[in-house]
Amino acid sequence: MSRKSGHPRRERMVVASNAVSVNLDSRRAMTAGMLAWFIPGAGHLWLGRRQKGVTFLLALPVMFGIGLLFEGRLFPFDLGQPLVLLAAFADLGNGLPYFLAKVAGLGEGRVIAESFEYGNTFTIVSGLLNMLVCLDAYDVALGRR
Amino acid sequence: MGSHLFAMMLFAALVSLVFSVLMKDQPREQLKLGGLLFAGFVGSGLVLGWILFFLPL
Numbered sequence: 001m002s003r004k005s006g007h008p009r010r011e012r013m014v015v016a017s018n019a020v021s022v023n024l025d026s027r028r029a030m031t032a033g034m035l036a037w038f039i040p041g042a043g044h045l046w047l048g049r050r051q052k053g054v055t056f057l058l059a060l061p062v063m064f065g066i067g068l069l070f071e072g073r074l075f076p077f078d079l080g081q082p083l084v085l086l087a088a089f090a091d092l093g094n095g096l097p098y099f100l101a102k103v104a105g106l107g108e109g110r111v112i113a114e115s116f117e118y119g120n121t122f123t124i125v126s127g128l129l130n131m132l133v134c135l136d137a138y139d140v141a142l143g144r145r
Numbered sequence: 146m147g148s149h150l151f152a153m154m155l156f157a158a159l160v161s162l163v164f165s166v167l168m169k170d171q172p173r174e175q176l177k178l179g180g181l182l183f184a185g186f187v188g189s190g191l192v193l194g195w196i197l198f199f200l201p202l
Binding site: 051052055056059060062063066070114115118121122126129132133136 | 146149152155156159160162163164166167172
């Protein structure tokens with residue numbers, strides 16, 4: 001095909017340039033997604049979506065913190081209990097706040113506390129919401145949104 | 146914790162906030178969707194709560 005047009009070298013350069021551009025876009029999108037996971041809202045802030053970024057940066061850690069305040073539990077990665085395992089992955093979705101809570105020894109959970117299930121709901125849902133935020137940051141970086 | 150209603154409303158407010166900001170770009174649209182989601186969460190919670198109240202569990 002390139003021989004027919006008479007500009008094989010130029011076409012090769014265009015193809016190479018497009019490949020580099022796609023590679024850069026995908027790397028940028030991965031960075032935005034990972035950043036959004038590690039620090040909720042940071043992916044959007046990095047992409048220049050300040051209003052969204054600040055909202056996520058405040059709302060998601062606050063939601064996670066309320067879950068801990070309500071004596072919710074950060075679930076362990078127990079392969080023997082599939083539902084507990086799923087809850088652990090959801091908790092992990094919180095990124096840095098999750099690791100900070102683990103290091104601080106928070107999230108032990110008190111099963112007999114009145115607010116125990118509320119606490120679990122808050123921590124799990126904030127992690128799941130942050131996963132959605134990661135996907136959104138990925139899409140924004142690729143120009144899909 | 147305050148009360149169960151307070152916990153539910155707090156949860157509804159935060160989830161509505163995140164969803165509306167995630168799905169809409171304009172502040173006006175975000176406010177509209179957020180309000181709708183919040184009303185839906187709280188309204189359905191109250192309705193389900195009353196239905197459960199009458200069930201002999």
